[in-house]
Amino acid sequence: MNTPISIRKLLYILLLGTMSASCSREEYVVYDVHPVAVEGVNYGKNKKKSIEQYISILYANLFQRALSANQLVEIRDLIESIGDQQVAFEIVLSNFMNRADVEIPSNTEMRADVDGFIIDTYRRFLIRLPTEAEKTWFRNYIQTHPFLTPQIIYMSFALSNEYQYY
Numbered sequence: 620m621n622t623p624i625s626i627r628k629l630l631y632i633l634l635l636g637t638m639s640a641s642c643s644r645e646e647y648v649v650y651d652v653h654p655v656a657v658e659g660v661n662y663g664k665n666k667k668k669s670i671e672q673y674i675s676i677l678y679a680n681l682f683q684r685a686l687s688a689n690q691l692v693e694i695r696d697l698i699e700s701i702g703d704q705q706v707a708f709e710i711v712l713s714n715f716m717n718r719a720d721v722e723i724p725s726n727t728e729m730r731a732d733v734d735g736f737i738i739d740t741y742r743r744f745l746i747r748l749p750t751e752a753e754k755t756w757f758r759n760y761i762q763t764h765p766f767l768t769p770q771i772i773y774m775s776f777a778l779s780n781e782y783q784y785y
Contacts, residue, residue: 664784729769744776
């Protein structure tokens with residue numbers, strides 16, 4: 620009869636030992652990692668451009684010169700007269716792109732130096748450098764779409780959400 624009690628006592632001692640070992644305090648390792656400030660892609664652009672700002676900047680980006688005050692007033696009045704401003708911006712942009720004096724690289728120039736074209740386009744329209752992910756995506760997209768032209772890319776940048784803000 621003593622034997623089952625001693626086995627029972629032994630099991631209790633083992634159980635208590637296991638429980639006390641599992642409740643021991645763990646040591647946490649601390650690594651010296653220096654915090655790095657990471658900003659979003661739009662770098663704090665949170666103020667929407669006015670119609671005048673959008674038109675003036677767009678004209679300067681496409682023609683590399685300033686728009687006259689009279690033309691600015693005419694275009695602003697045109698945009699304000701159309702109910703949907705996005706449609707109005709698309710119409711104005713389309714008219715700008717159809718002009719002979721617009722300064723856009725040729726398709727051959729774009730495909731000869733795709734990385735240079737991407738960097739120049741980001742600087743020209745978004746006033747920043749592209750991230751590596753953006754550069755890689757655009758490079759792959761341009762290389763896999765032979766009918767994609769610089770005009771289409773410029774239009775997409777000019778109509779992008781980030782371009783609407785400063």
